[in-house]
Amino acid sequence: MNRDKNLPLTETTYYILLALMEPAHGYHIMQKVEELSKQQVKLAAGTLYGGIENLMKQKLIQPVQSEDIRRKVYVITEKGKEILQLDFDRMEHLIEITKKYIKEI
Amino acid sequence: MGDNVRKLRCYINYDKEEQWLNDMAQKGYELEDVCIGYKFHSVDCENTIIKIDYRTFLKKSDFIDYCTLFEDSGWTHIAGSKNSGTQYFKKIDGNSDDDIFSDKVSKSGKYKRLSDMWLGIGVAYLPLYSVLISTGAIDANSIFHPKLLYLTPGLWEKTGADFLGAFLFETPFALMRGFSWSIILLVIILAFCFALKANKLYKKGIK
Numbered sequence: 001m002n003r004d005k006n007l008p009l010t011e012t013t014y015y016i017l018l019a020l021m022e023p024a025h026g027y028h029i030m031q032k033v034e035e036l037s038k039q040q041v042k043l044a045a046g047t048l049y050g051g052i053e054n055l056m057k058q059k060l061i062q063p064v065q066s067e068d069i070r071r072k073v074y075v076i077t078e079k080g081k082e083i084l085q086l087d088f089d090r091m092e093h094l095i096e097i098t099k100k101y102i103k104e105i
Numbered sequence: 106m107g108d109n110v111r112k113l114r115c116y117i118n119y120d121k122e123e124q125w126l127n128d129m130a131q132k133g134y135e136l137e138d139v140c141i142g143y144k145f146h147s148v149d150c151e152n153t154i155i156k157i158d159y160r161t162f163l164k165k166s167d168f169i170d171y172c173t174l175f176e177d178s179g180w181t182h183i184a185g186s187k188n189s190g191t192q193y194f195k196k197i198d199g200n201s202d203d204d205i206f207s208d209k210v211s212k213s214g215k216y217k218r219l220s221d222m223w224l225g226i227g228v229a230y231l232p233l234y235s236v237l238i239s240t241g242a243i244d245a246n247s248i249f250h251p252k253l254l255y256l257t258p259g260l261w262e263k264t265g266a267d268f269l270g271a272f273l274f275e276t277p278f279a280l281m282r283g284f285s286w287s288i289i290l291l292v293i294i295l296a297f298c299f300a301l302k303a304n305k306l307y308k309k310g311i312k
Contacts, residue, residue, distance in 0.1 A: 012208070026170070027177030045175045046158050046205035050214050071177075072170045 006058065009087045015041055016051055016061075017076055017084050023064050025071040026052070055080070110134055113142040117302050119157045119215060126155045126193075136193060139184045154196040156180070156205045159215035161222070162187045180205055190222065213310030220303035227296035234289050254279035 009017070012033075019032035029052075030043050043051070052074060055061040060080035066073035076084070116122035126136055126143075130153035134145035162168040168187040175182060179198025185191055194205055206212035252261065255275050263271055 026174035044207040045178045047211040
């Protein structure tokens with residue numbers, strides 16, 4: 001069975017893609033991820049910058065026109081949305097079978 | 106009125122460099138600029154935390170976006186430029202974390218970028234050096250036979266004052282020739298050594 005080589009996504013990547021369902025700039029992404037993860041995932045600037053670069057290279061996010069010349073704004077691409085959906089399906093399946101196998105959960 | 110201190114040091118290991126800069130800050134000397142050496146000015150407040158990243162940028166706007174991201178998250182950019190590579194940050198917000206990286210892989214990423222840069226230099230100079238050797242512009246044997254650095258025809262057959270005159274005349278040129286030829290080789294060797302060291306630090310960091 002061929003699985004997309006991007007899967008599984010790391011927790012950080014998943015959160016960044018989710019945060020970019022709407023356009024946002026660097027620091028805004030940081031705050032969104034912290035909020036979405038209920039303070040569990042805190043990204044530092046250096047880590048986030050590298051993460052954004054990687055996602056750009058893989059074409060999972062793209063830059064958009066920004067009114068703020070000092071801050072670049074990004075948004076998720078169609079390919080990014082597909083990958084997000086695939087990983088979501090993967091995790092849903094995991095949750096389902098876990099519920100069957102481990103009765104206590 | 107703070108006094109300025111200048112120091113000259115060479116670091117490949119960023120953890121050690123960060124340690125040194127933070128120690129200097131504890132002693133009251135905060136990093137101001139990095140040109141050839143390190144320039145410090147004296148400060149009153151202690152507990153300065155300085156962290157280092159390595160990154161180069163193609164466009165000025167990319168560099169500004171990078172610095173702004175750090176500023177937004179509580180780190181001010183104190184030294185480094187679009188092309189200098191090494192970027193120095195100081196923590197200014199008490200609420201932010203103590204490091205500019207939040208995981209091991211991205212923290213070691215700077216060593217990978219540094220290693221790639223040095224590898225690029227070595228790889229770029231190598232064909233240059235080979236071409237210079239193959240066209241005969243540089244005689245590689247001159248490292249072992251310094252006599253070859255002297256290009257005056259029949260120099261070594263001369264005798265007495267005749268020889269001394271011609272020899273002394275050409276010596277500065279021969280020295281320059283030998284020097285410049287070995288410099289290129291030295292740069293190539295050093296570049297590969299730095300690339301290897303940085304790569305080792307990268308591999309160590311991601312374990």
